[in-house]
Amino acid sequence: VVVEDQPDVSAVLSAYNQQGDPTLYEEYYSGLKHFIECSLDCHRAELSQLFYPLFVHMYLELVYNQHESEAKSFFERFHGDQECYYQDDLRVLSSLTKKEHMKGNETMLDFRTSKFVLRISRDSYQLLKRHLQEKQNNQIWNIVQEHLYIDIFDGMPRSKQQIDAMVGSLAGEAKREANKAKVFFGLLKEPEFDVPLDDEDEEGENEEGKPKKKKPKKDNVGSKSKKQDPNAPPQNRIPLPELKDSDKLDKVMNMKEAARRVRLGPECLPSICFYTFLNAYQGLTAVDITDDSSMIVGGFADSTVRVWSVTPKKLRSVKTAADLSLIDKESDDVLERIMDEKTASELKILYGHSGPVYGTSFSPDRNYLLSCSEDGTVRLWSLQTFTCLVGYKGHNYPVWDTQFSPYGYYFVSGGHDRVARLWATDHYQPLRIFAGHLADVTCTRFHPNSNYIATGSADRTIRLWDVLNGNCVRIFTGHKGPIHALAFSPNGRFLATGATDGRVLLWDIGHGLMVGELKGHTDTIYALRFSRDGEILASGSMDNTVRLWDAVKAFEDLETDDFTTATGHINLPENSQDLLLGTYMTKSTPVVHLHFTRRNLLLAAGAYSSQ
Amino acid sequence: MEAAKMASPKSAPKDAQVMAQILKDMGITEYEPRVINQMLEFAYRYVTTILEDAKIYSSHAKKSSVDADDVRLAIQCRTDQSFTSPPPRDFLLDIARQKNQTPLPLIKPYSGPRLPPDRYCLTAPNYRLKALQKKVSSTAGRITVPRLSVGAVSSRPSTPTLGTPSAQTVSVSAKVGAPVSLAGQRFTVQIPSSQPPGKSATPTTPTVQNVLINPSLISPKNILITTNMVAQGTASDPNPLKRKHEDEDDYDTL
Numbered sequence: 001v002v003v004e005d006q007p008d009v010s011a012v013l014s015a016y017n018q019q020g021d022p023t024l025y026e027e028y029y030s031g032l033k034h035f036i037e038c039s040l041d042c043h044r045a046e047l048s049q050l051f052y053p054l055f056v057h058m059y060l061e062l063v064y065n066q067h068e069s070e071a072k073s074f075f076e077r078f079h080g081d082q083e084c085y086y087q088d089d090l091r092v093l094s095s096l097t098k099k100e101h102m103k104g105n106e107t108m109l110d111f112r113t114s115k116f117v118l119r120i121s122r123d124s125y126q127l128l129k130r131h132l133q134e135k136q137n138n139q140i141w142n143i144v145q146e147h148l149y150i151d152i153f154d155g156m157p158r159s160k161q162q163i164d165a166m167v168g169s170l171a172g173e174a175k176r177e178a179n180k181a182k183v184f185f186g187l188l189k190e191p192e193f194d195v196p197l198d199d200e201d202e203e204g205e206n207e208e209g210k211p212k213k214k215k216p217k218k219d220n221v222g223s224k225s226k227k228q229d230p231n232a233p234p235q236n237r238i239p240l241p242e243l244k245d246s247d248k249l250d251k252v253m254n255m256k257e258a259a260r261r262v263r264l265g266p267e268c269l270p271s272i273c274f275y276t277f278l279n280a281y282q283g284l285t286a287v288d289i290t291d292d293s294s295m296i297v298g299g300f301a302d303s304t305v306r307v308w309s310v311t312p313k314k315l316r317s318v319k320t321a322a323d324l325s326l327i328d329k330e331s332d333d334v335l336e337r338i339m340d341e342k343t344a345s346e347l348k349i350l351y352g353h354s355g356p357v358y359g360t361s362f363s364p365d366r367n368y369l370l371s372c373s374e375d376g377t378v379r380l381w382s383l384q385t386f387t388c389l390v391g392y393k394g395h396n397y398p399v400w401d402t403q404f405s406p407y408g409y410y411f412v413s414g415g416h417d418r419v420a421r422l423w424a425t426d427h428y429q430p431l432r433i434f435a436g437h438l439a440d441v442t443c444t445r446f447h448p449n450s451n452y453i454a455t456g457s458a459d460r461t462i463r464l465w466d467v468l469n470g471n472c473v474r475i476f477t478g479h480k481g482p483i484h485a486l487a488f489s490p491n492g493r494f495l496a497t498g499a500t501d502g503r504v505l506l507w508d509i510g511h512g513l514m515v516g517e518l519k520g521h522t523d524t525i526y527a528l529r530f531s532r533d534g535e536i537l538a539s540g541s542m543d544n545t546v547r548l549w550d551a552v553k554a555f556e557d558l559e560t561d562d563f564t565t566a567t568g569h570i571n572l573p574e575n576s577q578d579l580l581l582g583t584y585m586t587k588s589t590p591v592v593h594l595h596f597t598r599r600n601l602l603l604a605a606g607a608y609s610s611q
Numbered sequence: 612m613e614a615a616k617m618a619s620p621k622s623a624p625k626d627a628q629v630m631a632q633i634l635k636d637m638g639i640t641e642y643e644p645r646v647i648n649q650m651l652e653f654a655y656r657y658v659t660t661i662l663e664d665a666k667i668y669s670s671h672a673k674k675s676s677v678d679a680d681d682v683r684l685a686i687q688c689r690t691d692q693s694f695t696s697p698p699p700r701d702f703l704l705d706i707a708r709q710k711n712q713t714p715l716p717l718i719k720p721y722s723g724p725r726l727p728p729d730r731y732c733l734t735a736p737n738y739r740l741k742a743l744q745k746k747v748s749s750t751a752g753r754i755t756v757p758r759l760s761v762g763a764v765s766s767r768p769s770t771p772t773l774g775t776p777s778a779q780t781v782s783v784s785a786k787v788g789a790p791v792s793l794a795g796q797r798f799t800v801q802i803p804s805s806q807p808p809g810k811s812a813t814p815t816t817p818t819v820q821n822v823l824i825n826p827s828l829i830s831p832k833n834i835l836i837t838t839n840m841v842a843q844g845t846a847s848d849p850n851p852l853k854r855k856h857e858d859e860d861d862y863d864t865l
Binding site: 094113114238352390391397417428432433434469471 | 636637638686696697698699700703704706707708710711713715716717718720724725726727728731732733734
C-alpha cells in the first residue's frame, strides 16, 4: 500500500497563515543562508537544498497575505542565488505579484498545498534542527515544518553532484517509501506455438538437393523455464483479450522475423532509415509506426490524421455491405476479397478532430488507430474502413499523448488536466484515473506486460502506476524540464526517459533507483526506443540528431545491495561518452519518432524544417 | 520559427514595444513577428470586454462612475466563463479513488470489434433517407406506426462487414401485453401497421428492428414487451417522429 500525499482541505485554507512579521522575512532567509554557507562542506550541499523551496514558499506567503512591496524586494534580493535549473519556475513566479494572480493557477496552488520533499542525511538534519530551534530562528523552523517534508536517511551525506542529479521536480524528490511497493516488472509468458516451416525459408539452405525435412519447430524463444518468473505478474492479474487466429498468425510472423534479426552491439550498429515529412506545412505533431513497420501515421496541427503505407502494398478499405454479400465467404483469401480495389491508395486522410493532433498510436493487430488532440477527445479509427468509430470524451482539456496497450483493447491517455486515464475500447468512460501529478501529463507509456503505466509530466517527475488498482508505485525525479519521451526496455526491468533538459535518465524499476544519466543532446528529446533485444538505446532530439547508446553496458555492474536500496541513490559514473556509440545528424529535421523493425533496422521520422 | 526581430524604435508603436518587452521578460525568445500583433489584439479585446462588463455592472448598481469593485467583479465573472482551468487536485484524487475501486471488467471472448454501445459510437448514419411514399392526410382514429418499447436492452454494435446475420424470426403479435421470457436470442420483430379498411392508403413500411436482448443486464428474467398504439392526430404528429428518432439512436437498425 503506497502512502499518497493527500492534501487536507483545511490545510489548503490555512496553508499560508501569517508566520511572523513580513518585514523580517529577508532577515530570516539571509540568516539561514549565512548559517548554511558556514557549515561544513559535507553538509553544505545537502542543506543548500533548503534554499529553493523556502524561497518560493516565503515569497508566496508574502504575496498571498498581500505584502506586495516586501514580496518584491524579497524576490529581487534572493532570486539570483537559486540553482540554474529553477530559472524557468522563477520567471513564472516573478509575474505572480498579487494574490489574484494565484487563483486559477493550478500548478501554483498544488505547489502550495503539497509538501516539498527533501532527502537529507541524519547528521545534516540534526545540525539544521539544532540551529533552527534556537529561539531567534523559530519562525523559519515553523515555516520548514509547515511546507517541507524532510525524508531522513541514515548514511553518508550526498555530494552536490548526486543531489543535482536527482532534484529538479516541482515537488522536490520522492520519499523513499513512495518507491518501496513491489512492482511486477517481468514479462508475461508468451503462448507456445508450433512454427510451421516455410518452403521459402529452406530454399537457400538445401542447395545440394537433399530432400527437405519438414519438421515443425517448437518456439523456444520465450519459455525456456517452465517456472513462473517471481518478478512477473500472474497471467490473469489484469484481464487481457484472448488471442485470435489473426493474432496467432502475426506472432508466428514475428518469430520468423526474430530469427532473422540482426544482433546489435557496439561492433554492429543498426542502419538508420529516416522518413522525412517534406512540405509538412500543416505542422507535424505526432508520428507512429506499426509493429511490423508496414504503416506510418502522422498527426498534424491542422487536425488531420494521415496514414501512409510504407510497403508497396497499398491501403485499401473494406467493400460496402452490398458488395460483401456477393463474395464467397469460404474461400482462402477471403481477407483479400473483402477489400475494395477501387479504394487502393498510398495515403488515407482521416478528418474528425477539431484541434491539432498531439498523439497517435496503432493497435498491435493493425485494425485500429488512436489519435488524441487539443480538442480534448481521443478518437478511435478503423483501419479497415478508414472512418472514425468512437470519440472518447473525458479530458476536457488538450490530450497530449495516447498509447494502445501491447496486447490491444486497453489504451492510456494523458492531458492538460494533470491526470492519465486508462480506457478500454468498449467502454465510453475511463476504467482508471491516475491522479497525482502536479502539472500536465505529457507522455504515457505501457509496460511490456501491460500491468503498469508510466507517465511523464511537466512537473518533471515520472510516475509508474499499477493498472489493477490505480496506485502510484514509483516516483522518479531528476529531470529539470518537462518529460517528453519514455521507453521501457524489452525485458521490462528498466525505463529510459528524456526531457527538455537534453538528458536521458535510466531507471531500475524494481529497486526504484536512477541507474544512469546520458548526456549529449543539446535540446529536447522527443523520441526514445530500445532495440528489439535491448542492446541499444536510440534517442532522437530537437537538435536534429539521433544518438545510439550502449544499453548493455549502461545496465551492467549495478551495485544494488541493501544499503543503496535503503538510501535510494547510487553513485552515477560519468560515462556518457563511453556509452555513446554514434551521433547521426539530419538535415535540419528534428527527430519526432524512432522505431526498431522486427529485424532491428532503425526507422526514424521527422518533418523537415527549413532553417 | 523565425527568430524575433526587435522592431526599430522609429517604426514600431509603443504598445508593440511593450509587448515585445513582456515576451522577453517571460523568457520567450523565439517567436514569429505576428505573435506580437495577436497578443496585442487579445489584450485589447480582453480589456474592452472587461470594461464594458464593468460599465454594465456599475449602471446596474446605479453608481455614477465605474470604480475598482465593478472591474473586479467583471474580471471574476469573465474568468469563470472563458478561462476555465482544470479541476483542483483534491477533487481529482477523490474521483480517482472512486473510479479505481471498481475492479477491471472481464473481457467477453469472441465478441467481434470491441466498441461501446452504438449510442456512444460515431458509426450510426448521420442521415436518414426520406420515404418516397406520400404520407396520407390524417383522420382521427387511424393507427399509424406503433413503436416498440423494450426496457433495458443492450444493442450489438453494427459491423460494416461480412454476411447477413441469420435471425430467428418470431413474430410477436402487436397486442402482446403478457410478459414473454427471452433467453438471449435475437428477434426480428415485425409490427404490421394495421390499416383501417376502405382507405386506399399506401402501406407504411413496417419497422423491422433486430434487437439483441441480453438477459444478464435485466434483473427479472422476464421482459415485458409492450407496444404503444398511438392514435393518429395532427397534433400528435410531431411526437411520434420525435420518439422514433430517439429509438433509432439507441438500437441497431438493419
